[in-house]
Every structure is written in C-alpha cells, then in structure tokens.
Amino acid sequence: MNLGVIGCNTMGLMHCQMAENAGLKVVACGDISRDNARKAARKFGAEAVGDCVALCNRDDVDVVAVCTPTPTHTEYIQAAAGAGKHVFCEKPLGRTLETIDEALAAVERAGVKLYVGHVVRFFQEFEAMKARIDAGKIGNVGFVKTYRGGIFPGGKLGWFSDWNMSGGVTLDTIVHDMDWLRYVFGDPERIFAQNLKRVFSERIDYALVTMRMKCGTICNIVGTWAHPSGFRVKVDICGERGMVTFDSSEAPVSAQLRLGAGSGPSTIVPASPVLVSPYQLEWEDFAGWLAGTRKPRVTPEDGRWAVRMALAALESAETGQPVEFN
Amino acid sequence: MAKIGVMSFAHMHALSYAACLNELPEAELRAVWDDDAARGQEQAAAFGTTFVADLDAFLALDLDGVIIASENVKHREMVERAAAAGKWILCEKPLAPTVEDCRAMVAACQTAGVGLGTAFPCRYIPSVMAVKDELDKGVYGEIYAASCTNNGQFPGGWFARQALSGGGATMDHTVHVADLLRWMLNREFTRVYCENGRLLRPGIDVDDVGSLHMEMEGGVIVSHIASWNRAASFPTWGDVTLELIGEKGVVSVDAFNQKLHVYDDAGMRAAWDYWGGNPDLGLVRGFVAAVDARREPDITGVDGMKAVEVTVAAYASAKSHHMVAIG
Numbered sequence: 001m002n003l004g005v006i007g008c009n010t011m012g013l014m015h016c017q018m019a020e021n022a023g024l025k026v027v028a029c030g031d032i033s034r035d036n037a038r039k040a041a042r043k044f045g046a047e048a049v050g051d052c053v054a055l056c057n058r059d060d061v062d063v064v065a066v067c068t069p070t071p072t073h074t075e076y077i078q079a080a081a082g083a084g085k086h087v088f089c090e091k092p093l094g095r096t097l098e099t100i101d102e103a104l105a106a107v108e109r110a111g112v113k114l115y116v117g118h119v120v121r122f123f124q125e126f127e128a129m130k131a132r133i134d135a136g137k138i139g140n141v142g143f144v145k146t147y148r149g150g151i152f153p154g155g156k157l158g159w160f161s162d163w164n165m166s167g168g169v170t171l172d173t174i175v176h177d178m179d180w181l182r183y184v185f186g187d188p189e190r191i192f193a194q195n196l197k198r199v200f201s202e203r204i205d206y207a208l209v210t211m212r213m214k215c216g217t218i219c220n221i222v223g224t225w226a227h228p229s230g231f232r233v234k235v236d237i238c239g240e241r242g243m244v245t246f247d248s249s250e251a252p253v254s255a256q257l258r259l260g261a262g263s264g265p266s267t268i269v270p271a272s273p274v275l276v277s278p279y280q281l282e283w284e285d286f287a288g289w290l291a292g293t294r295k296p297r298v299t300p301e302d303g304r305w306a307v308r309m310a311l312a313a314l315e316s317a318e319t320g321q322p323v324e325f326n
Numbered sequence: 327m328a329k330i331g332v333m334s335f336a337h338m339h340a341l342s343y344a345a346c347l348n349e350l351p352e353a354e355l356r357a358v359w360d361d362d363a364a365r366g367q368e369q370a371a372a373f374g375t376t377f378v379a380d381l382d383a384f385l386a387l388d389l390d391g392v393i394i395a396s397e398n399v400k401h402r403e404m405v406e407r408a409a410a411a412g413k414w415i416l417c418e419k420p421l422a423p424t425v426e427d428c429r430a431m432v433a434a435c436q437t438a439g440v441g442l443g444t445a446f447p448c449r450y451i452p453s454v455m456a457v458k459d460e461l462d463k464g465v466y467g468e469i470y471a472a473s474c475t476n477n478g479q480f481p482g483g484w485f486a487r488q489a490l491s492g493g494g495a496t497m498d499h500t501v502h503v504a505d506l507l508r509w510m511l512n513r514e515f516t517r518v519y520c521e522n523g524r525l526l527r528p529g530i531d532v533d534d535v536g537s538l539h540m541e542m543e544g545g546v547i548v549s550h551i552a553s554w555n556r557a558a559s560f561p562t563w564g565d566v567t568l569e570l571i572g573e574k575g576v577v578s579v580d581a582f583n584q585k586l587h588v589y590d591d592a593g594m595r596a597a598w599d600y601w602g603g604n605p606d607l608g609l610v611r612g613f614v615a616a617v618d619a620r621r622e623p624d625i626t627g628v629d630g631m632k633a634v635e636v637t638v639a640a641y642a643s644a645k646s647h648h649m650v651a652i653g
C-alpha cells in the first residue's frame with residue numbers, strides 16, 4: 001500500500017515513519033509549505049507535492065494521511081474519498097459536526113475506509129488500565145478523573161493559538177480522554193464544562209469538564225495549556241472493589257543535560273520508552289483493516305462522537321449549563 | 327488556662343482534638359460529654375479526664391469552651407445548648423447540613439455573646455499556609471482557575487446514613503476546599519454545578535462521589551471532587567489537592583504529600599505515613615487563644631456557613647442538572 005501524507009510537520013513526519021513501520025510505503029508528501037513537503041519527501045524517498053488535492057488524485061497513492069491543522073481535515077478527507085482513496089486522519093476528525101458529516105457522507109459514498117487517529121486507545125498504560133477494568137478487577141467503576149496537558153502547544157504564531165482553528169485544549173487535547181472514556185464506559189448522557197478561553201490571554205487555556213456516562217459513571221476531565229512548561233497525564237479510576245491510578249511523571253527515565261557554563265538551568269526530560277510506539281500500533285490496526293484481517297479499533301463514528309463531546313463541552317462552557325446527549 | 331470540654335466522639339476527629347488539648351500547655355481537657363455513654367466513658371478514660379453523662383450537668387461545669395464533634399444533624403442543638411450556657415464553641419465541619427441550621431447557630435452564638443468557630447484544620451496545613459502566603463504576596467498574580475480534590479476512603483457508620491449526616495461525600499468533602507478557596511483567594515462563591523451519586527458503595531443511602539464546578543466572584547472557575555472514592559487498600563486515608571492557575575504561574579498543592587512510603591510485612595500492605603506538621607494542633611491552639619481572649623475564633627461560624635451554602639447548592643444542582651446560584 002502506498003501512502004500520500006498531507007501536512008508534513010510534527011505529526012505528519014511521525015506518521016510517515018509509523019506507517020512505514022507498519023508496512024506502507026510513503027510515496028508523496030504534500031504541504032502548503034514547500035519546505036516542509038520537501039524535507040519529508042527527502043527523508044522518506046518520496047515526491048514533494050504542493051497541491052494536496054492533486055496528491056489525492058495520484059494513481060500511485062492508495063491511502064492518504066491527513067496531518068494538517070484541524071479545520072482542514074474534512075476537506076482533505078473529501079478530496080481523498082472523492083478520488084477513491086482510503087484515509088487516515090489525525091484527531092480531532094474535524095472542527096465542526098457539519099463538515100464532519102459531509103466528509104463521512106463522502107467516505108460512505110466512495111466506499112473507502114476512514115481511520116481516525118485516537119491514539120490514546122493504543123497507549124500501553126491506557127491499554128493496561130482498560131484490561132483491568134474489563135476483567136472486573138476493581139468491580140463496577142463509579143468515578144474516573146483524567147488530567148492531560150502542560151505547556152501551550154506550537155510556536156507564538158502557531159495555529160494552535162487560533163481558537164477558531166484548534167478549539168483550544170478542549171477540542172485538541174482532552175478530546176483524547178473523552179474518546180477513551182467513551183471507548184471504555186460507553187456513551188455519555190450529559191456534559192458540563194468550564195474554561196478560560198475568551199476571558200484571558202490567547203496563550204492560556206484550562207478546561208474543567210464533568211461527563212456523566214449513561215452507565216452512571218462520573219468522569220472528571222481536566223485539560224491544561226496553562227503551564228509554563230512540561231506535559232503530564234494522570235488518571236484515577238475508582239471502582240467498588242479497588243482503584244487504578246497512573247501518573248506520567250513517574251517515568252522510568254529522567255535525564256538532565258549539562259549545558260555550557262552560565263547558560264542557566266537545563267530542562268529535565270522524563271521518558272517512558274516502549275517497545276512499539278502506540279502510533280505504529282494504530283497504523284498496524286488500520287493496515288489490518290485495509291487488508292481485511294481485522295475490524296478497526298476506531299471507527300469513523302467514534303471520531304465523530306469525540307468531536308461531538310468536545311464541542312458540547314465548549315458549548316456548555318459558553319452557556320454555563322450542561323449539554324444533554326440524546 | 328482555658329478549660330475545654332469535648333461534646334461527642336461520634337466524629338473521629340474528636341480523638342485528635344482531645345489529644346491536641348492534652349498536648350497544649352495553655353489548655354486543659356476538663357470533661358467529656360457524649361450521648362453515647364459507653365463511647366464517652368471510654369474516651370474520657372483514654373484522655374485522662376472525667377465523663378459527665380448529663381448534658382445540663384456538663385454545661386454547668388466551669389468550662390470556658392467546648393469542642394463539638396457529633397453527627398452533623400446534631401450540631402445545631404448542641405451548639406444552641408452550649409451557647410445558652412455561655413460556652414465558646416468550636417464545631418466540627420460541616421457546620422450543619424442546612425443553611426437554615428447554620429444561620430440559627432450563628433444567631434444563637436451572637437445572642438449569647440459567645441464565639442463560634444468552624445473546624446477547618448486545612449487552613450493550618452504547612453503547605454497550604456506557605457502557598458496562601460505566596461498568593462498574598464502576589465507571586466502567582468491573579469488566579470483564574472482551580473482544580474481541586476478532597477478524596478477519602480469510605481468512612482462508614484453514621485457518615486453514610488442520611489438521617490445522621492444529612493448527605494454523603496458531597497456533604498462531607500466539599501466544605502474543606504470551599505473554605506480554603508474562599509480564604510486563599512479572598513472571594514466568595516457565586517454558582518455551582520454538581521454531578522453526584524452513590525456509585526461505589528451499593529448498600530448506602532447517600533452519595534459517595536461528587537464532581538462540582540464552581541464560579542467565584544471575578545469569574546474564577548473551579549472544579550472540585552468531593553468523594554469517598556479511595557479503595558480500602560489505598561495507602562492513606564485520602565487527600566486534599568489544589569492546582570491554581572494564575573496570571574504569573576501555576577501552583578499545585580498536594581497537602582499531605584509529606585509522607586514516608588512504609589512497607590510492613592506484618593500487615594502485607596504498603597502505606598503512606600504523613601510526617602508533616604499536625605494541622606489540628608494549629609486549629610485547636612487558635613480556638614484556645616480565642617477562648618482566652620473572649621473573641622471570635624479566626625475561622626468563624628459564618629465561614630462554616632459559607633461553605634455549607636456551596637454544599638447545599640451543589641445538592642440542588644445535582645437534582646436539577648442545572649448550574650445554580652449560591653446563597
């Protein structure tokens with residue numbers, strides 16, 4: 001299977017590698033930035049393309065990976081599906097439910113496969129937590145608290161600080177937790193949220209969310225882009241017969257580099273190396289689906305639900321009242 | 327020397343308060359009264375003081391003040407009786423299960439001309455005091471948001487019986503943090519949303535998990551977990567945590583994270599042993615000082631009532647699924 005990648009920076013470059021690890025071949029790298037397209041193309045022995053819609057139409061491309069800023073996802077899904085190509089799309093699936101529905105309709109019409117990169121489902125620690133829950137080790141789960149985030153992403157002029165593009169920490173970051181919680185505990189009943197966006201500086205966001213699941217479980221989700229540095233994930237899962245907790249700050253490796261004299265303190269880089277990257281695992285899952293050997297762990301509907309939850313949280317933060325899911 | 331009596335050991339915190347009274351040179355634990363005579367006798371003996379079975383007789387003793395640690399629903403009557411007898415009062419949190427009760431208690435103490443304090447020892451936790459100090463100095467600038475927890479193990483007993491507690495985990499574990507935020511940020515709460523329920527202990531008739539969202543004056547947003555969600559095998563009783571997001575930085579407090587990891591083969595269990603300063607000692611010392619000076623305690627009955635207003639509004643919200651105004 002040959003892959004064309006659209007959006008060749010942070011995630012795009014990584015997905016090129018992960019897809020190749022999973023057995024695909026990167027043949028075309030598209031980006032509105034010529035430089036980024038060229039760099040990626042050189043690295044993976046592919047062709048750099050400036051026109052990303054044309055990339056979708058290339059005969060040598062079987063699968064398109066969409067790794068561009070969030071609001072552009074759905075137009076590329078439509079272009080790829082229109083050209084009869086399967087699509088991998090980074091989360092969140094889109095910026096609005098309307099554009100997502102158009103994209104899903106195009107995918108349906110074309111009969112192609114769409115995979116959404118909800119990679120947290122593949123993170124080993126989240127897998128281990130889900131396995132314990134599913135095995136009934138802690139009994140019925142009544143409460144979950146997740147915490148995710150750290151420094152504001154992207155550079156000063158980056159698209160993440162454009163609220164209309166990224167949707168802030170809610171749509172960009174804790175959408176991961178919303179998806180995972182729904183994956184484990186089923187559909188939500190109601191969501192309530194607060195955030196800082198629009199009240200304070202463009203480069204601080206902090207989201208406080210409570211989601212009530214149909215099964216009764218209460219989920220509290222905290223997302224931060226308000227910290228001056230770092231990135232941290234914490235999870236607390238409380239059941240009738242026990243608990244499971246995770247904290248990414250308890251990493252097996254923690255390194256500090258000695259910088260030149262007088263250059264100030266160095267940064268501490270914690271690391272939690274794994275044998276196979278969760279991003280590779282999601283590509284293996286997608287590749288298996290394409291080969292017809294397995295069902296995908298993430299469906300297009302899951303991708304839509306994740307955005308639906310995040311947008312409902314943003315709506316709740318706006319109105320000051322909960323949003324019901326029907 | 328302030329002569330203090332303890333009224334009821336229904337709440338386990340009474341054990342610590344009694345120990346503090348014995349430890350403080352400026353205080354004397356003069357007598358114990360309890361509506362459970364066996365419990366009162368046992369504790370009076372344990373703390374080397376006398377037990378008085380009759381409440382009128384107890385209140386007729388030469389006592390300067392009392393510490394009340396009964397079941398929540400009994401606070402009001404005991405406070406009213408003690409106030410009428412002219413005693414200074416430190417009442418266990420929550421001050422009472424309803425705002426109406428709180429108001430009556432505050433009024434009774436005012437009428438009697440006695441001081442009423444609420445037992446919010448968290449204000450005396452060393453890490454909390456240190457951060458309060460920094461906040462006052464403006465180290466973090468204006469505070470925009472807070473994410474907090476007061477998780478605990480399941481306390482059982484009367485705590486889990488609506489008729490005696492007036493509510494479950496939301497009742498038990500909202501007020502500490504509500505009080506801390508009012509005190510640390512110098513703002514009042516305006517609105518609250520709450521999801522809660524009985525989710526972990528099927529046999530009880532109160533909620534054991536509450537997830538609250540509050541707003542404070544000036545638009546500060548707050549998430550707070552009030553719960554009995556810690557497993558019985560958890561290495562400690564629970565936690566008090568606050569993460570504050572400010573203009574100039576963020577600060578996180580895990581108030582009891584001054585601990586040893588203890589591995590004890592006898593119990594085959596790992597535990598966390600808190601070695602930090604005892605907040606109850608600060609609370610009781612503050613109360614004794616107020617008694618001596620015949621002035622209002624630093625943490626007042628009104629402070630207790632303000633925290634109860636948040637709790638009561640949270641229960642209303644949990645029922646209506648709406649964010650509701652506080653007070």
Ligand SMILES: NC(=O)c1ccc[n+]([C@@H]2O[C@H](COP(=O)([O-])OP(=O)(O)OC[C@H]3O[C@@H](n4cnc5c(N)ncnc54)[C@H](O)[C@@H]3O)[C@@H](O)[C@H]2O)c1
Nearest residue numbers: 007008009010011031032033036067068069070072090091
């Ligand atoms: N799953 C995860 O863990 C994870 C992590 C970070 C980001 N993401 C998601 O991945 C997506 C990309 O994020 P990123 O961090 O790689 O962003 P980035 O800014 O690093 O890269 C985006 C790239 O897209 C290019 N681009 C911008 N607009 C384009 C357009 N209209 N057409 C073609 N190319 C365009 C840019 O030139 C850039 O090279 C986002 O949706 C983000 O939410 C996912």
